Amino acid sequence: MSFISRRNLLKLTATTAGIGLITNQLGIKALATPVKIATQSLTPDAALAKLLAGNQRFANQTTKKPNQGAFRLQEVAQGQKPFAAILGCADSRVPVEILFDRGLGDLFTVRVAGNVATPEEIGSLEYAALLGAQVILVLGHERCGAVTAALANQPVPGQIGSILEQIQPAIAATKGRSGDPLKNAIIANVNNQITTLKSSPVLAKLIEDDKLKIVGGYYDLDTGLVSQIG
Numbered sequence: 001m002s003f004i005s006r007r008n009l010l011k012l013t014a015t016t017a018g019i020g021l022i023t024n025q026l027g028i029k030a031l032a033t034p035v036k037i038a039t040q041s042l043t044p045d046a047a048l049a050k051l052l053a054g055n056q057r058f059a060n061q062t063t064k065k066p067n068q069g070a071f072r073l074q075e076v077a078q079g080q081k082p083f084a085a086i087l088g089c090a091d092s093r094v095p096v097e098i099l100f101d102r103g104l105g106d107l108f109t110v111r112v113a114g115n116v117a118t119p120e121e122i123g124s125l126e127y128a129a130l131l132g133a134q135v136i137l138v139l140g141h142e143r144c145g146a147v148t149a150a151l152a153n154q155p156v157p158g159q160i161g162s163i164l165e166q167i168q169p170a171i172a173a174t175k176g177r178s179g180d181p182l183k184n185a186i187i188a189n190v191n192n193q194i195t196t197l198k199s200s201p202v203l204a205k206l207i208e209d210d211k212l213k214i215v216g217g218y219y220d221l222d223t224g225l226v227s228q229i230g
């Protein structure tokens with residue numbers, strides 16, 4: 001049985017037909033909606049500063065909850081121009097819109113256990129960058145369960161192993177290093193995922209043109225603060 005009624009299917013088809021195909025300078029066709037959103041163009045550095053300022057408000061408990069009202073709802077209903085993209089962990093304690101004090105249409109968010117950049121995540125972030133996101137933040141976090149499991153290196157059920165496999169290079173690279181093995185591995189994992197993302201020709205071209213930067217962050221569960229890695 002289909003979840004889409006015939007009437008809704010017709011509506012969906014009409015909407016899809018209304019979405020324009022644009023070709024950007026990379027020669028890549030991307031779906032985009034021809035709407036104007038009141039989002040100023042930022043430099044990658046300014047986009048990062050804006051993102052981190054929201055986290056400061058969250059950690060200081062001075063949140064503004066921007067872009068969460070009825071006006072913004074309508075403004076972004078027909079299209080989006082997120083200023084930042086996040087590759088974060090699926091951990092329930094790391095909800096990015098809350099901890100960066102942002103609202104609708106601000107952040108293009110990809111969350112997966114262990115914040116690993118597999119092809120689907122890379123594709124999602126390429127799409128975010130083509131939509132206009134000027135910074136991609138790979139966000140690891142304190143006491144990450146996925147990295148803890150990869151460190152333990154014990155058999156795991158189901159498909160969980162496919163995630164741990166992606167984290168293993170960080171475990172191998174930090175083995176024997178001084179300091180906290182878990183924190184070392186979490187940070188190494190963030191850096192590994194950044195390296196993977198930078199190998200995307202789509203993202204590399206945007207970086208070369210000064211339209212994008214990719215950075216790492218570490219979220220402290222106790223303080224609510226994100227510190228930049230590297």
Ligand SMILES: [Zn+2]
Nearest residue numbers: 089091144145
């Ligand atoms: Zn995690």
